[in-house]
Amino acid sequence: HRGRMSVEVDLLLQEAKESIEAAQNYRSELQQRLHGLNQARKQIRGSSGQAREALRRHFAELQAAASRLLAERQASLLAEVDTIEAGSIKPLDDCQSLIEHGVGQADELLREGEAALRCGLGEKEEKLGSFTKKAVHIQLDSLPEVPALVDVPCVSAQLDDSLLSLLRERVSRHGSVSSHPPVLIEELQERPGGILVRWCKVDEDFAAADYRVQYRRSGSGGSQYEDAYIGWDCEFLVLHLDPHVDYLFRVCARGEGRTEWSPWSVPQTGYTTLAPHEWRPGTEGFILSSRKNIALRNDSCQNRCPVLYSNAPTYFCGQTLTFRITALGLMDRRDSLGVCINTLQGEESLQRDQAVCISTNGAVFVNGKEMTNQLPAITVGSSVTFDMEVVNLFPISNNNLSEGGNFKLRVTIGSGNREVVSDWLVDQAVDCLYFGCSFAHSGWKVLVF
Known part of the structure; x- marks a missing residue:
C-alpha cells in the first residue's frame, strides 16, 4: 500500500513539475507577445x-x-x-x-x-x-x-x-497620409559575403517608376544609411558585408513622373553567416582586387594557361554561384569557369575529371567530357551562374565505376537567357566545392559572388 502511495506521489510530482514548466513556457510566450505588442x-x-x-x-x-x-x-x-x-x-x-x-x-x-x-x-x-x-x-x-x-x-x-x-x-x-509605405522588404536571403534583398509593392494604386535600397550596420555604433541600389528590379544582392554582423535594410519607390521618393519601408534586420567568395592569392598570371573577389589575367605567364582556384571550398549545394565578366581577352579552347572537388597543381583548365565548367566559347564540360548542349559565347557583362543539388546516392557497382563516380549532383549552368542541366557523377559525397577559372590570354577580368 505504501509503495502504491509512493508511486502516486511521484506521478503527482511529475505532473506538477510538467505543469510548472508548461506555465513557465506559457508565461514566457505571453511576455514575448507583450513585447511584440509594445514594439507595434x-x-x-x-x-x-x-x-x-x-x-x-x-x-x-x-x-x-x-x-x-x-x-x-x-x-x-x-x-x-x-x-x-x-x-x-x-x-x-x-x-x-x-x-x-x-x-x-x-x-x-x-x-x-x-x-x-x-x-x-x-x-x-x-x-x-x-x-x-x-x-x-x-x-x-x-x-x-x-x-x-x-x-x-x-x-x-x-x-x-x-x-x-x-x-x-x-x-x-x-x-x-498612408498607414503603410507603398513598398516593403519581402525577404532577406544570406549569400556568401552578402544578402539578397527582395521587395514588393503593397499599394497597388502606386505606379512605381524605380526603387531605391539602402542599408547600414545595426546597433548604436551603426553607420549612416547608404544607397545600395536604384533601378527597376525587385531584388538586389548587396555584397561586401561582414559575416555575423546585423545590417538594417530599407526600400522606397518613386512614382511615375515624380521626383520625390516615397516614405521608407520599415527597416528589416539581416545578416549572413557565409564567408565571402575569394580567389586564392599568389597564383601566377592573376592580379586580385583588395577584397580578392575580382581576378585579372595578366601577361606574366604568356606561355601557360594557369588555373586560379578559390581560397577555400566556399561553394555549397543549394546556393547560386555567379561569375561576372567585366573585361575580355582573346578566347582559347582551354578557357574555363566552373567548380571542382579539389585543386590540382599544374593543370591548364577545369576541363578535367572531378570538375564542371563552361568555356568562353560556351562549351560545357562535365568530368572533362564536352556536352552536346552549348551556351552562348561569353561577352563583356556576361553573368555565368552555377546551381547544384544532390540527386541521389548510388550503391557501388561496376556500371557506376565505369561512369566515374558513386554520387550524382545535378548542375544547372546559366548564361545569357539559356540554361544547360547536366548530371555530374563524383567519387565521394561532398558538401562544399572549390571554384576556379583559367584563361590562356591576358585581359580577362572576372568577379565572383
Whole structure:
C-alpha cells in the first residue's frame, strides 16, 4: 500500500513539475507577445509623431515660402507703379517749370509796361521801346502744350481670384497620409559575403517608376544609411558585408513622373553567416582586387594557361554561384569557369575529371567530357551562374565505376537567357566545392559572388 502511495506521489510530482514548466513556457510566450505588442505600439506612435512633425515642418516652410513669394510679387508690382508714375510725372513737371517760368516773365513784363506808362515824357520813349523789344522777344503768342487727360497714364492694378482658386485646388490635393509605405522588404536571403534583398509593392494604386535600397550596420555604433541600389528590379544582392554582423535594410519607390521618393519601408534586420567568395592569392598570371573577389589575367605567364582556384571550398549545394565578366581577352579552347572537388597543381583548365565548367566559347564540360548542349559565347557583362543539388546516392557497382563516380549532383549552368542541366557523377559525397577559372590570354577580368 505504501509503495502504491509512493508511486502516486511521484506521478503527482511529475505532473506538477510538467505543469510548472508548461506555465513557465506559457508565461514566457505571453511576455514575448507583450513585447511584440509594445514594439507595434511604439512603431505606430513613433511613426505618427514623425509624420506629424514632417507635416508641420513642411507646411510651415510652404507658408513661409508662399508669404515670401507674395511679398516679393507685391514689391515688384509696387515698383512697376513707382516706375510708371515717375516716368509719367517728369514731362508734366518739365511743362510746369516751363509755364511757371513764362508766368514769371509775363509778370516782369507787366511791371515794366506799367512803369513805362507812368514815367515822364523824357523817359517814356526809351522805356516804351525797351518794353516793346522785350515783349517781342518773349513771344507772347507762343504757349506750351498741356497734354489732355486721355493722353497721360491712368495707373491701375489688374487683380483677380484665379490664383486663389488654383491655389485652393492644388492645396486640397497636396500631400497624403498612408498607414503603410507603398513598398516593403519581402525577404532577406544570406549569400556568401552578402544578402539578397527582395521587395514588393503593397499599394497597388502606386505606379512605381524605380526603387531605391539602402542599408547600414545595426546597433548604436551603426553607420549612416547608404544607397545600395536604384533601378527597376525587385531584388538586389548587396555584397561586401561582414559575416555575423546585423545590417538594417530599407526600400522606397518613386512614382511615375515624380521626383520625390516615397516614405521608407520599415527597416528589416539581416545578416549572413557565409564567408565571402575569394580567389586564392599568389597564383601566377592573376592580379586580385583588395577584397580578392575580382581576378585579372595578366601577361606574366604568356606561355601557360594557369588555373586560379578559390581560397577555400566556399561553394555549397543549394546556393547560386555567379561569375561576372567585366573585361575580355582573346578566347582559347582551354578557357574555363566552373567548380571542382579539389585543386590540382599544374593543370591548364577545369576541363578535367572531378570538375564542371563552361568555356568562353560556351562549351560545357562535365568530368572533362564536352556536352552536346552549348551556351552562348561569353561577352563583356556576361553573368555565368552555377546551381547544384544532390540527386541521389548510388550503391557501388561496376556500371557506376565505369561512369566515374558513386554520387550524382545535378548542375544547372546559366548564361545569357539559356540554361544547360547536366548530371555530374563524383567519387565521394561532398558538401562544399572549390571554384576556379583559367584563361590562356591576358585581359580577362572576372568577379565572383
